[in-house]
Amino acid sequence: MPTASSTTTSGRLLSLLSLLQARRDWPGGLLAQRLRVSERTVRRDIDRLRELGYPVQAVKGPDGGYRLEAGTQMPPLLFDEEQAVALAVALRIAAGTGTGIEEAAARALATVRQVLPARLRQRVDALRISAAGRGTDPQIDTGLLLTLSAAIRAGEELRFDYRSPGQPEAAEPRAPRRVQPHHLVVRAGRWHVVGWDPDRGDWRTFRADRMTPRVPNGPRFARREVPGGDVATFLSARFKGSEATDSWPCRGEVILDLPIAKVAPFAGDGVVEQLGTARTRLTAGSWSWAALAATLARFDTEIEVIGPPELRAAFAELSRRAGRAAGAG
Known part of the structure; x- marks a missing residue:
């Protein structure tokens, strides 16, 4: 929060502007107190901001005050x-x-x-920020993001065409979908719309780059609370294949004949425990038992399954598939 340590006019204007941006209405007396100047000085500084193009409006009332409104043009921007x-x-x-x-x-x-x-x-x-994986990530049109955001803000149902994975853009369009959009979220470099699907009676997640909105929007809807109350947790759970909590539906425990230093960097959100100089306990999860067995097999070492039985059965099925693949060659 700005203080009155700045005694120059430019420094005081910057502090005043920061205060006006921090809340909607400011009584003149409170501004003077925060800036440690007289109310007359505040009035002069308000006039200077107006001359620079900032639309500062006077607020009527017992205390009087000021409000920074949206203008018709962009004035010079001041930042601390x-x-x-x-x-x-x-x-x-x-x-x-x-x-x-x-x-x-x-x-x-x-x-x-x-x-x-x-x-x-x-x-x-000195900042070195890189975007990983951008080579294949689809580009999102800014206009599409604004359209989706406007529907969310207005609480209006979206009507849209949706291209499924693998479906070419020139394919025959399917019947339009509809969703009551609640959130526009970025995950792993991709934009997603999280909303309530009235046709299916459940929450759904749609890739924004596969959506083509139809005009006009549908009717207004009453907002709902996303399951769990947090959209990031909800989205993480859905991508893990979980309907209720942010956890993998399939979790198992194994012992690997590898030192912990060679397991931990590739354990993801799993839990690793050192059992000796060359043995490590790993508890990990995935969306299916087959996927978990295949993920653990990539460590390329002897694996002892502690449990549960479903993971042991998945390894057996993976072994049979590998054997058939080897025989086919």
């Missing part, structure tokens, strides 16, 4: 040091969201960097 660094970090990360705004983000970052003090510029230049 923490805001400037945070903006630079956000612009660097923007290239990893798959929204197709990489060039614009790079130009904006260059503009911000140009006006930063040397010491802040060094901090920004």
Whole structure:
């Protein structure tokens, strides 16, 4: 929160602007108290902000006050040091969201960097943020994201065509889908819409890049609470194949004839325990027993299954499949 340590007019204007952005209405007396100046000085500084293009409106009432409104044009932007660094970090990360705004983000970052003090510029230049896996991730049109966000904000049902995995873009369109959208979420570089499907009576997750909204939107709907109350946890659970909690539906325990140093880096969210110089206990999970057995087999060592029986049966089936594959060669 800004303080009155800045005695210059420019520093005080920056503090005043930060305060006006922090809450909707500010009584003039409270602004003067926070800035440690007179109310007359606050009025003069408000006039200076207006001259710079900031639409600061006077608020009527017993205390009087001010409100920063949305304007018709973008005025000069003022940031404190923490805001400037945070903006630079956000612009660097923007290239990893798959929204197709990489060039614009790079130009904006260059503009911000140009006006930063040397010491802040060094901090920004020291940032090394890379977007992994962007080579095959689909690009999302910014207009599509705005359309989806607008429907969520308005609480309006979405009507859309949905392209299934493997379906070519030129394929014959299927019957339109509909969903009551609640959240637009990024996971692993891909955008997803989380919402209630009224036709199926359940929550559904849709890849945004496969959605083609139809116009107009459907009727308004009453918002629901996502199961568990947290959309990130809900989405993580769905991608693990779990309907209730953020946990794998299939979990097993094995002992690997490997030192813990060779197991831990590849254990994911599993739990590892050292049993000796060359033996490690690993408890891990997956969406199916077959997938768990195949995942554990990649350690390329002797495996002792502790449990449960379903994991042992999955290894037996995996062995039979491997044997048939070897015989076919």
